[in-house]
Each structure stands twice: as C-alpha cells, then as structure tokens.
Amino acid sequence: MIKLGNKVRCIVSGFEGITVARVEYLNGCVQYCVVPPVRDNKKEDGVYFDHQQLEVIEGGIEVSAHNTGGPQRDTPSSTYRGC
DSSP: OOOTTOEEEETTTOOEEEEEEEEEOTTSOEEEEEEOOOBTTBOOOOEEEEGGGEEEEEOOOOOOOOOOSSOOTTSOOTTOOBO
16 A cells, blocks of 8 residues: 555556555546656656556655645646656
8 A cells, every 4th residue: 555655666667765645546547646756956747647657766755744724845737747
C-alpha cells in the first residue's frame, strides 16, 4: 500500500520521487502526485501516476498534517499532466 510521503518509482518510466497527494475519482481510478528531488536548486512540478504503475522503494518522509488554509501547488489543474 502506498502512503503519502513514500518514495516511489514508476515501473514504466523509472520516474522517482515522494508522494505528496492522492486523488480518487468517481470511477475508482486512484492516482498519486509524485514530486522529484530538487536538482540544481530547481524544484520540478509533481506528476500524477496511476497507483498500479508505482512501487514503493523507501519509507520516505513523515510530515505532521495541519490545516494550511488553502490549495496546494500540486492540485490537478486544467493542464492535467498524467503519465
């Protein structure tokens, strides 16, 4: 089972990163937003993957949840970028 904060790898593309969001659609499709590590002081956008394409490769990180008061930057947008 994938948890938010897990380090995961896409078994199709090899893309790796930390899961920061989980989306479940009415039709039962479950996707996770995966954010890659910062490279050269640049933060890349997260990419959404179907959960079947992901494998957990490390426990990742744990962050205590609190109300931030608004949407996060990795919320799916009209320019949805799925893999």
